Amino acid sequence: MTLMKLTLRIWRQAGPDEPGAMTTYELDGVSPEMSFLEMLDTLNERLSAEGEEPVAFDHDCREGICGSCGMVINGDAHGPERTTACQLHMRSFSDGDVIDIEPWRAGAFPVIKDLVVDRSAFDRIIGAGGYITAPTGSAPEAHATAVPKEAADLAFENAECIGCGACVAACPNGSAMLFTAAKVVHLNALPQGAPERESRTREMVAAMDAEGFGGCTNVGECATACPKGIPLFSITRMNREYLRALRKG
Amino acid sequence: MTGAFIPLDVMASATDTGRRPSSLRVLWRSTIGKKTVMAVSGGILLLYLIVHMLGNLKIFAGSTSFNEYAEWLRVFGEPALGEGWLLWVVRVVLLTAVIAHIVAAWQLSRLDIRARPVKYAHGRRRATYATRTMRWGGVIIALFVVWHILDLTTGHVNPLGEEGRPYENVVATFSTWYGNTIYIVAMLALGLHIRHGFWSAAQTLGVNHPRRDRALKATATGLAVALTVGFVSVPIAVMTGIVS
Incomplete structure (x- = not known):
């Protein structure tokens, strides 16, 4: 097994209002089997041992399903592979590589520390309508609501969104259209989401705009960066849903 | 007990008598809405461009035919309409579309x-490239339109500038190096603008679909090429002496 020596240039910022800068670190002994986050762990162990502040980054499941991790690696959200940063492996890099690591850059995602950004704007978009209203407590009969196969497939495809924010990070306009579209299309496709179809669309779009995300110029970078493959057509569908909701008043 | 747990904001919304904005x-306030305004106004401008380009090709039929066509545009609809009414109706529609398109683009870009x-x-x-040049391409096209109107509508900056002789005015413009340069650069910018704009409008209006995507992109490219080639054919014809 050949170990790699890498040059890392990482955005270091001590706090939300502190100035930040790209800081260079040399890291030896990186194995191709490591995940990208394990590589950062290795760096952090060394930094801690040397009495330096470790690099702060978000992470949780490390299985590519929670949406916690996320960083822009060499200009790409989650790096060169179409997956999350935790599922990106160092075999995607070569010995001697220089790797630039930056936080998601968006006005609506302010940096908290180093690579950690505040993504609560997404929570507020969800809070505006990313749910269905249903009585809880007793589970309904499973066959009571029939879901057509096509609707189920569409809902599943969009329900895959893990809310990591890569779409916003990759979009040249810092737009949250793909994220919002995934939620709107997912719930609007299902009979359970039908009663709030119009209000959900109107209010989630209003919340998205209020957070200061940019608009969609149909560049398509969001769908290319999305680790879960949410299609660009979800945005088309949301546009259709939005115009429909406004027509219905 | 029921009711005690209804959150305050739910109670407030239940008794809310305030009317929602129209x-x-x-x-107009939402980003998707402004994009819709851009899509619709862009569509109106595109329809106009197709008619305009086809009309321009009349120049290949010669001076008399082209000047008669220009005159027919003035007297169109007479006697129901007065002279030049059609042109003014078209101008008002176009100006409204242009203003809506530019204001929405400006606000969205900011x-x-x-x-x-x-x-x-x-x-x-x-x-x-077409997507990246939408904003500056749009600025180039807007500046071009100002020059184009001063050149061939009002005649102020036209080297000949004779009223009622559009054919000769066109030939005069395209007999200058700057006339050709401005026009051809603007038409290339226009082609790129339409290439992304047409498909993007279909996205915004929600009419695109995975099964329709390739056809829409092909239509966008087809329209962009047809309009650019159609418009540019006139200065090239003047330069090569086909039209003189």
Whole structure:
């Protein structure tokens, strides 16, 4: 097994209002089997041992399903592979590589520390309508609501969104259209989401705009960066849903 | 006990008698709404461009035919309409579309730029050339339209500038190097603008679909090429002496 020596240039910022800068670190002994986050762990162990502040980054499941991790690696959200940063492996890099690591850059995602950004704007978009209203407590009969196969497939495809924010990070306009579209299309496709179809669309779009995300110029970078493959057509569908909701008043 | 647990905001909304803002206001305030305004106004302008380009090709039928066509546009609809009425109706519609298109583009661009206050240190080219040049291409086209009107509608900056002789005025413009340069550059910008704009409008209006995507992109390219070639054929014909 050949170990790699890498040059890392990482955005270091001590706090939300502190100035930040790209800081260079040399890291030896990186194995191709490591995940990208394990590589950062290795760096952090060394930094801690040397009495330096470790690099702060978000992470949780490390299985590519929670949406916690996320960083822009060499200009790409989650790096060169179409997956999350935790599922990106160092075999995607070569010995001697220089790797630039930056936080998601968006006005609506302010940096908290180093690579950690505040993504609560997404929570507020969800809070505006990313749910269905249903009585809880007793589970309904499973066959009571029939879901057509096509609707189920569409809902599943969009329900895959893990809310990591890569779409916003990759979009040249810092737009949250793909994220919002995934939620709107997912719930609007299902009979359970039908009663709030119009209000959900109107209010989630209003919340998205209020957070200061940019608009969609149909560049398509969001769908290319999305680790879960949410299609660009979800945005088309949301546009259709939005115009429909406004027509219905 | 029921009711005690209804959150305050739910109670407030249940007794809320305030009226929601009208759909048109909501539309104009939202980013998707402004994009819709851009899509619709862009569509109107595109339809006009197709008619305009086809009309331009009349120049190949010679001076008399072209000047008669220009005159027919003035007297169209007479006696029901007065002289020049059609042109003024078209001008009002076009001006409204242009203003709506530019204001929406300006406001959306400001939002987009503000949405990423800190740029990436490791930047990379995103988007296709046509997509990246939408804003500056739009500015070039807008400046061109001002010159174009002063040149061939009012005649102020036309080297000949004779009223009622559009054929001769066109030939005069395209007999100058700057006339050709401005026109051809603007038409190339227009082609790129339509290439992304047409498909993007279909996205915004929600009429695109995975099964329709390739056809829409092909139509966008087809329209862009046809309009650019059609418009540019006139200065080239003057330059090569086919039209003189």
